[in-house]
Amino acid sequence: MEARRVILILTCLFCEIVGGRIAARLVFEDEVSLASRSSSRFSALPVDSKEHYETLADLPENLIEPFFKNAQLLSRAVESATAADGTSSR
Numbered sequence: 001m002e003a004r005r006v007i008l009i010l011t012c013l014f015c016e017i018v019g020g021r022i023a024a025r026l027v028f029e030d031e032v033s034l035a036s037r038s039s040s041r042f043s044a045l046p047v048d049s050k051e052h053y054e055t056l057a058d059l060p061e062n063l064i065e066p067f068f069k070n071a072q073l074l075s076r077a078v079e080s081a082t083a084a085d086g087t088s089s090r
């Protein structure tokens with residue numbers, strides 16, 4: 001019997017969304033970041049940089065302000081649209 005090989009390629013979900021290889025319901029996109037609605041039953045609006053950085057500490061200094069400005073903008077929009085008392089970064 002011939003052995004079968006399984007090749008597992010690990011990819012970043014957000015990079016797949018940015019690259020258009022995975023369909024997502026985008027609610028925001030600019031040159032720095034994007035946000036897509038989660039399909040899970042939990043209310044989540046992940047905001048990610050368009051370039052892949054392994055950790056937040058790796059985010060280049062010139063992207064910190066526009067990235068967090070977008071995160072704050074989306075946080076306010078979610079709070080306004082849902083009448084939520086607040087949003088969380090967790």
Ligand SMILES: [Zn+2]
Pocket residue numbers: 012013014015016051052053
């Ligand atoms: Zn990525």
